[in-house]
């Protein structure tokens with residue numbers, strides 16, 4: 411079975427000032443699957459995932475060389491509209507970061523900034539997004555309460571709903587569970603495996619067990635090099651590179 | 664996540680067991696109906712298929728342990744599936760052995776009527792089928808029932824051995840044929856034994872209780888002393 415590729419990373423090098431982080435990373439991300447980026451702290455996982463929606467542009471001394479193609483289009487080309495790009499490729503961060511607004515407004519936000527005002531339409535989007543984020547049942551009777559009154563796990567699902575509301579194709583998760591307890595974590599993991607039916611998902615995690623559970627493909631990064639990429643079942647049973655083997659068996663990292 | 668993977672894995676195991684059960688039935692049908700095609704089918708087409716299942720299930724179990732760290736009953740189930748996989752591979756080999764001996768026998772006059780072999784085969788292949796059913800449905804009662812049929816197969820096996828010994832004593836020209844009949848009986852006995860082992864595993868998964876090494880007391884407690 412040949413898998414469609416959504417994002418192609420070709421010879422990616424990145425720098426903070428003079429310091430090189432990513433070193434000639436080349437990788438194809440298959441569509442409608444979960445790809446995990448794993449590796450020890452500081453290996454460049456966040457740097458890499460933030461290239462996919464150009465979040466690194468916000469850092470003044472950041473420099474990128476190489477190509478990242480999204481559906482064949484170079485993301486770093488001059489005429490790319492970053493707002494459009496971030497609508498197509500949404501992101502959920504490590505710490506739940508809902509706005510200090512109501513649950514409803516958090517989810518409606520992305521639609522409102524597109525200038526849409528149709529009340530019924532927005533209601534529909536809010537409900538649909540909360541359902542997809544497996545949160546609707548828990549919040550449907552308190553949509554106008556502050557999002558900050560929710561638990562950490564619920565706040566993270568609000569952030570997921572907020573990302574889903576603008577109908578992205580790809581969702582990036584950078585350590586989405588590291589601030590959550592085991593039960594909230596299990597819920598998010600379940601949600602991720604559910605979402606891959608309709609979205610392409612990339613998850614950064616340094617929790618190897620989590621990478622093993624949720625992903626279909628795993629990339630192992632070490633000191634900015636992509637050491638190995640392949641089906642998760644294979645990476646976790648018969649890794650091809652000695653460094654992957656050592657990382658998984660806890661010899662370093 | 665794990666639940667679905669386990670269901671898939673069980674499903675593959677059932678397919679594999681169905682293949683092996685078919686191989687055993689065919690190897691005996693080929694003998695009784697003197698049908699060379701059936702026997703060659705077992706050896707040439709089905710045995711390689713069995714090997715593929717064996718490899719695939721092995722890999723799936725290993726990946727599942729690595730990826731999902733199953734615990735408690737899930738872990739017992741995966742470990743048992745690994746063992747059953749090995750068991751099925753053995754039984755497929757037994758079907759091949761039976762087919763080989765059958766090929767030898769059908770080209771020659773009968774040394775004795777094959778009614779014993781037929782009934783032994785029927786019981787053994789049913790035991791295999793039921794052992795897998797017992798596993799899939801976690802049916803402990805069925806598992807215990809299968810264990811109890813093992814004695815019948817052993818008894819018929821003994822009888823075939825006696826018959827053949829008598830035959831060899833009387834007629835010196837049928838030694839090779841007699842040995843092949845005995846080989847078939849022996850292989851059927853192994854199928855029954857392995858099915859019994861599977862059922863013991865089933866009891867282990869469901870009850871977490873190992874009965875392998877105090878089988879006799881267990882059976883007596885359940886069904887009265889063995890005759």
Ligand SMILES: Nc1ncnc2c1ncn2[C@@H]1O[C@H](COP(=O)(O)OP(=O)(O)OP(=O)(O)O)[C@@H](O)[C@H]1O
Pocket residue numbers: 426431449450451452453454455456457458469616
């Ligand atoms: N804004 C920045 N300026 C300078 N260096 C940075 C900056 N952000 C990250 N780095 C450095 O880049 C390297 C890679 O960082 P990155 O955040 O990508 O790692 P990571 O793999 O996500 O690690 P962690 O698992 O700890 O989140 C690190 O050495 C880090 O110190």
Ligand SMILES: [Mg+2]
Pocket residue numbers: 455456457584614
């Ligand atoms: Mg990071």
